[in-house]
Amino acid sequence: MANSKSSGSGEIINITKDLLGAIDRRDYDAYRDMTVPHISCFEPETMGNVVDGLEFHKYYFDRFPAEDCPVTIVNPRVHMIGTDGACIAYIRLRQRMNAPGKAVTVKSQETRVWQKINGKWKNIHFHSTASE
Structure with a gap:
C-alpha cells in the first residue's frame, strides 16, 4: 500500500470532498x-452498531x-x-452557525473505503467518530 503521495490519492481526496458536499447539501x-447500495458504516448515529444499506442514511437526508x-x-x-x-483517513472540520447564531467548528475523525466498480469510485464503508 502506498501513502498519500501516491498516484490516485488526489482523486480519492477529491471524490471524498464531493461526497461530503453531497451530504451537507442533502443531495441524496x-x-x-x-x-454502493449495501454501504456499511459505524457512526455516532448507529450507536456503536455497524449498519448496512442506504435506508438508514436516507432518513437523515429526508428530515434535515x-x-x-x-x-x-x-x-x-x-x-x-x-488499482x-x-x-482514506482524515479529520473533517465543518464550520456552521449554532442555534444562538454563534460560529462554531465541529470536528470528526473519518475513514472511508472506496472501490472502483465499472470504472467509477464507490464508497463501500465508512467509520466516523464525532468529537465536537
Whole structure:
C-alpha cells in the first residue's frame, strides 16, 4: 500500500470532498450515485452498531435541511489498494452557525473505503467518530 503521495490519492481526496458536499447539501441522488447500495458504516448515529444499506442514511437526508457549511479535510492519508481500492483517513472540520447564531467548528475523525466498480469510485464503508 502506498501513502498519500501516491498516484490516485488526489482523486480519492477529491471524490471524498464531493461526497461530503453531497451530504451537507442533502443531495441524496448524488450520495446514492457515489456509494454502493449495501454501504456499511459505524457512526455516532448507529450507536456503536455497524449498519448496512442506504435506508438508514436516507432518513437523515429526508428530515434535515441542507447546510451551507464549509468542509475542510485535514491531514488526509490515502492508501491505494491495488488499482481498484483505496482507503482514506482524515479529520473533517465543518464550520456552521449554532442555534444562538454563534460560529462554531465541529470536528470528526473519518475513514472511508472506496472501490472502483465499472470504472467509477464507490464508497463501500465508512467509520466516523464525532468529537465536537
